[in-house]
Amino acid sequence: MVRTSSLTPRSKFFIRKHRKWPVSPYNTKWHTLFNQHQALQTLKHSPLNPPQNLLSTLIHSFKTFNSDPTPEAYNFVLKTLTKTSQLTHIPSVLDRLESVEKFHTPESIFANLIRFYGSANRIGDAIDVFYRIPKFRCDPSAVSLNSLLYVLCGSSKGLKMVPQILLNSRAMGIRLEESSFRILITALCGIGRVGYAIEIMKCMIRNGYDLDVKICSLVLSSLCEQKGLAGLEVVGFLEEMKRVGFCAAMMDYSNVIRFLVKQGKGLDALRVLGKMKVEGMKPDVVCYTMVLHGVIADGDYKNADKVFDELLVLGLVPDVYTYNVYIKGLCKQNNVEAGIKMVTCMEELGCKPNLITYNMLLKALCKNGELGRAKELVSEMTLKGVGVNLQTHRIMLDGLFCKGDIDEACIFMEEMLDKFLCHCCLAYDNVIYGLCQKGFVCKAMELLQKMVDKNVAPGARAWEALLLISGIGTNLVKITWTGLLNRIEID
Template identity: 50%
Template sequence: MEALKKAANNDEKPLVSVLVNSFEMYACEPTPYAYSFVVKSLFKSSQLDQLPCVLDHMRNVERFEPPERIFVEIIRIYGCENRIRDAVDMFFKIPSFRCNPSSVSLNALLSVLCKRKEGIGLVHQVLLKSRGMNIRLEESTFEILITALCKLKKIGYAVEILDSMSEYGYDPDSTLYSRILSAMCKLQDVSSVEVWGFLEEMRAKRFTPNEVDYANVVSFLVKVGKGMDALDLMEQMKLDRIKPDVVVYTCVLDGVITAGDFDKVEEVFDEMLVLGVVPDVHTYNVYLKGLCMQNSFEAGFKLVACMEELGCKPDVSTYNTLMGALCKVGKVMRAKEVLTKMRLKGLQRNLHSYSILINGLMCEGEVGEACEFWEDMLTRGFVPMSLTCDEMICGLCKLGLNSEALRILKQMVEMNIMPGVSAWEALLSIRQLHLNDTVSLDLEDYFQLSYHKFNESQREESILKRLQEGDIVALISDAGTPGISDPGTELAKLCVKEKIPVIPIPGPSALVAALSASGLSTVEFTFVGFLPKHAASRKERLLVSATQTVTQIFYVPPHKLQQFLEETSALFGDARKCVIAREITKVHEEFWRGTLSEAKEAFSAHQPKGEITVLIEGKEISVDETPSEAQLEHELSDLISSGHSLSMAVKLVSEVTSVKKKTVYTLALRKFGKLQGGEE
């Protein structure tokens, strides 16, 4: 072994040769420990290219049965080197080394796969093949999978795996429930009903939620505006003999205040003190917010004084809360006094402090002071919020201080801040901005540049150059969303290619607005936009849409509406339902609903004006159209690949296609039975 260790530091000679020669010198054979040492040495010396040779020698020359730990080590090494495929291949080759893999090596591989996005897609394949290798899943395997799915926010799949543990003879412990509950509370698109339901399911399994579980759910309920539900949950928490801490009480107070039940706020705060839970600065700030919402400013000032007496030092948020509430009711002078007091207490004003006072001063017409605060804010290195900039520009324009408004606009551009709609409206309402007696500047000098389908390709180079030089370019459409059946797509492609950020500014979109109010299916849809002008190309596109089962959306010029209805009626069928939306989000907005045949008749007498969006319902799937075996196989394969069990895939395909479950199940067993390990 000493000779082997010396050779490990020498890159010239292959380690496998050194290994064999070293043991031949002493007339003995290499041991598993020696091979384990070689593997680790290759990793440390970055010579993994020699590893296949070492493994081949161990498999084809040596007679011993290698312990599984060697392969576990190799799998982990490949994981560290981000060689995911090599790790998977190593796992599947273990039996060829006269070694029977177990859940130990499976867990090692799953741990590697679950740490990387590209590895997650291989998990299902590994699990399917591991069945054929007679590897029994252990509790630790389920824990690895559930933890990974929670990190990926795939909570539905995590719950499915949790439920399937009983099929393998395991009872999930409370830790797994807590892990899923915690991940569920962090999701943006989960409802309070789902979270509450999972909590009840946890209780039904005789698991009492712990302090962290309760805190997570309370925080979630407050976040989604269910403050009173959070209060009820805190009561349940106490019934379970778990004392809420200051974080839970603070969160519940915030929720009840948002709900507007101020009497209950007093009860909760008093209860907190009685139970000996000491409020912290965050608790006091929340309680202060409640007082300010009731315009109880004197009580708020007394609370701040009380905080100081109790040794809980008010922070910037405390004073900002008071200033914000005072400015909201026009008491700007009092808010300035609070700012002075904050400075005397040694607290530095933050961006929010400046924003509060600038907005308050502008609302009261104190433009001079607002500008002073604005300059002080910039001097201290703060980047103002867009809303504050808009308030400044709108207020200055309203008072006729156009040169000051333009100066603010310049500063915004220099700081890469995009003005809001209100600021643009205020600026665009001024035709000519006079900077002084001798200089005048038209707003067009700042941003006007025509960009349409006839000069799109010519303009792109100059626009791209300005972007690369650091300029901010706003693509503004006179109607609709840029890039959606409107110039802008090619420019966006160029920006993405050049790694220039493209920032969308949400606004009215005819296709989404029309779809949401159409009454047609919104689950899936195809946005076609404007059809080709050439008749043959137009018919070819319409034939594709006519066969699709999802809602089809078209933009149609008013003078071509009748032609469009004639063509779609012939290809889609007279009875197909449609919606014709006109002037969406405008004063003369109008919706017409009926069949294509009725639409032809209704619009034959007159040509509507304005922008038109036509929506046509998708083709219905006839019950007589039984899917082919190939189609069923394709659907089953997609579901199994996405993580569904064979039985669940059969159930879903049967429901969607109306094919008998027994028929689908027979096909599934024939095509996928081996992969599923004969799943019942």
């Protein structure tokens, strides 16, 4: 049987003339790619221990399939070495990649290697790799620069190298991108160099980049955290950014208001609140609470009432923090009864007063000498399930002592010693001092003994009162004094 030839007349003529095939069936592109793929699979499935044979395994795998190593193969080798922390074998791989291979090495290989050196705290090696990139037939760009900047900005030592790196990168033909500016600004804000961050952001805008809203918010937030900064600087920066297209969000305004309130600029915070409304933004209850706190701290109670009424008109629901701020303002005006009525309104609206609410009212009542009303409020707290704390007892103890009700003060002091752990309390000294002044030396010594048993250190005023006592109970004082001192030294 004669097999019919599949060759065309043109192919037959070529073979008769040149005595060879027009194209070698073993040198086509698909065959080269197939061999490289097979060599890479062989490399990946080869034993990787000991790791020093990894480079030789790469060379042998590709030589077996009569092909040249690929960038993917070198990337696999370098990744394997980094994952196994075999840093000592990386230089030999890089040397061969630089001197033997001819292909254009992808920049991503060096970006990954720079990040690895950074995580290993080998900043010097990361910088060396960055400067060597052109030797690998690769044009460096912002990709590798950003990787290095991210590494350098992670430590104070690296930050000092950033200016020189930027100068050298410019000589290498690398153009800073928006992402590069973002890394630098974030790092500067992180170390509190907000002034430099603002200058870089302005430079970024001058170079034609769009204003980054997140970066602007970060700079504004960092600026609000700076100490010794005037409120006008923060507000001025916000207005300047708004002129170049920055749309401030609720969080941005909240940061500015919080900063102004901390600076004691309650009226300025109120103006910022007004700007929010002019721009069509509805402030939330947090903003109103901060402004309310600011104007009350300034003693501007007229505006405080307006702010509180306004948030109610806008349909905002005050929380316990808002009510506490407003009640604090009422207490500062000695209008305690209005504060107590406000507690009733809170409960009717489903907002449960907390311990801070009651302690503020108790402090105001005790300051005004209304101890009977304060005791009623304490009973009311207990009935409503609001447990008293150490501060509650201190408030009552100070109030009772100031009024001269020493017996009741002793009862509260004993309750405090039984219920709370308080290693030092000035109110205790006041009670002991008052007892000594009235001649109740035995009671004073009894409470002093109980204080020592509870590991509470008497203050200087308590000891002074005992030392100055003369007449009744002098020997008792001397004996007890010596015993207590011995116990304290032993403890």
